[in-house]
Amino acid sequence: MTGTDKPGLAIGLRILSGVLFAGMLVCVKAVSADVPLGEIVFYRSAFALIPLVVFLWIRREFPGGLATKRPVAHLLRASFGALAMFASFAAIARLNVAEATLIAQLSPILMALAAVVFLSERLTRWRVGGLALGFAGVVILVWPELGGRAPDAARLAGFAIGLLGAALTAFALIMVRSLNRTESPGAIAFYFALASMIGGLLTLPWGWITPDIWxxxxxxxxxxxxxxxHIAMTLAFRYAEASRIAPFEYVALLWPVLADLLIFNVALSTSFLFALPLVLGGAALAAAEKGPRTRKA
Structure with a gap:
């Protein structure tokens, strides 16, 4: 336990971050039918920089805290993160918010496996089991689309893009783990938002709209x-160890479910209800291997 250990505050901040992320997804879903994908990514990233810069300035990490000796690593992390944002927003445009969020839960499982290849970590039965459960959940989620006489091409594309987004997020998280050894979380977040904003801006020649006030x-x-x-998430990990707030990662899925039910008037499918425990169980299983490995070391 450290001098800044405040588990109650950390849990509250983690739950708050889940609510705020859900609010972001609701906004993205609401405009996805009318606004080009790149324009959505640009606005999401540009206006995320405002609270982030203020937060870093208050912590006296702006601009001095942005100095880095690892620009290539930041470029890779930011690039993977920006591509993941494009993919996740494209998936949300084609799927229910809860479905897209559930598929995104595969990213910690994929990260655990990617760490075996890129960080030379051990391949454990926890990681293999987590992957098996997670993808079993995805198969159950997608199966009704495959089994129908007239598959919904848009939804199938949404599932495929969502999986791609989860994989890209996993690679981004691998880079974050590497960068965290020498770089500040603020710098990592800033360069990711900046790269995503630039990536969105590059799509301007393909046509943007002039949005109305709403x-x-x-x-x-x-x-x-x-x-x-992102700020709430960062502070949550500052006030408690990751293992203490990890169980509340799954509470965050409640808000997209409520958004579908109450805002978009979309009922939960039977396939989603069966897939939910499998995907979340897979993520939990992949994370559970850290405990035994740590005690063994």
């Missing part, structure tokens, strides 16, 4: 929700 409000809201969510 659409603009949602686009700005997506950025502010995303920025404040």
């Amino acid at each position: 659409t603009l409000t949602l686009l700005i809201g997506a950025g502010l929700f995303g920025g404040f969510a």
Whole structure:
């Protein structure tokens, strides 16, 4: 336990970050039918920089804390993260918010496996079991689309893009683990948001729209929700160890479910209800191997 150990505050911040992330996803989903993907990514990233820069300035990490000796590593992390954002927003446009969020839960499982290849970590039965459970859940989620006489091409594309987004997020998380050894969390978050903003801006020649007031409000809201969510997440890990707040990672899925039910009037499918415990169980199993390995060392 450290002098800043405040588990109650950390748990509250983690739950708050889940609510804020859900708010971001609701804004993205609400505009996805009318606003080009790159434009959504630009607004989400540009307006996320505002609370992030203020937060770093308050902590006296701006601009001095942005100095780095590992620009290539930041470029790789930011690139993977930006591509993951494009993929996840494209998936949300084609799927229910809860379905897209559930598929994103595969990223910790994929990260555990990627660490075996890129960080020379051991391949354990926990990681293999987590992967098996997670993908069993995805198969159950997708099966109704495959078994129908007229498969919904948009939804199938959404599932495929969601899986791609989870994989890209896993690679981004691998880079974050590497960068955390020498770089500040603020610098990592700043360069990710900046790269995503630039990536979105590069799509301008392919056509953006001029949003009306309501659409603009949602686009700005997506950025502010995303920025404040990241700050809340960062502070949560500052006030408690990751293992203490890990169980509350899964509470965050409650908010997208409520968004589908209460905002978008979408009922939960039977396949989602069966897939939910499998995917979350797989993520929990992949994370559980850290405990035994740590005691063994």
